[in-house]
Amino acid sequence: MKVMNVPTFERFFRTAADLDVDKSDVKRYDDFVNEQIYDLLIIAQATAKANGRDVIEPQDLPVTKGLQECIHRFRKLDQEIGLEPILERLAARPQLDLALSDETRAELAEIAGGVSLALARAFPILDPDMRNPQTAQWERAFQLFDLLL
Numbered sequence: 001m002k003v004m005n006v007p008t009f010e011r012f013f014r015t016a017a018d019l020d021v022d023k024s025d026v027k028r029y030d031d032f033v034n035e036q037i038y039d040l041l042i043i044a045q046a047t048a049k050a051n052g053r054d055v056i057e058p059q060d061l062p063v064t065k066g067l068q069e070c071i072h073r074f075r076k077l078d079q080e081i082g083l084e085p086i087l088e089r090l091a092a093r094p095q096l097d098l099a100l101s102d103e104t105r106a107e108l109a110e111i112a113g114g115v116s117l118a119l120a121r122a123f124p125i126l127d128p129d130m131r132n133p134q135t136a137q138w139e140r141a142f143q144l145f146d147l148l149l
Contacts, residue, residue, distance in 0.1 A: 006026060008086060016121065022132075032119060033116060040063075041056065041061075049097075056096070056099070056104050063114075067115065070115070119141060122141050123137060126141060
């Protein structure tokens with residue numbers, strides 16, 4: 001189900017990293033955000049279980065310094081773009097063994113925003129001359145995040 005408004009998606013990448021993306025990139029982006037949120041929640045679930053809890057709390061999420069900085073930048077950027085309501089729907093809540101606390105659930109959209117900002121800023125690092133990421137660049141960015149997150 002496509003939940004991303006294409007003009008908002010395009011504006012986000014243009015503002016975040018001076019990139020030109022289009023509607024053909026929305027599915028890749030949706031998949032990326034959902035995969036990253038799922039991976040973070042799997043680690044959080046293991047942390048909660050290791051601490052003897054049956055609910056995933058915000059402190060269980062493996063938010064790195066870099067991701068935390070991207071979340072803060074996303075908050076500022078989002079004031080002019082209004083992407084968070086879309087990310088609330090996009091950050092799918094995968095089926096896990098443990099429940100998410102209300103606080104954890106409330107943080108997922110901003111975490112998705114931070115991951116989105118990190119993705120946008122990764123493209124120019126991978127290729128400083130790139131303006132319109134193609135399939136190969138999307139795949140390299142995904143491989144990089146899979147290595148790090």
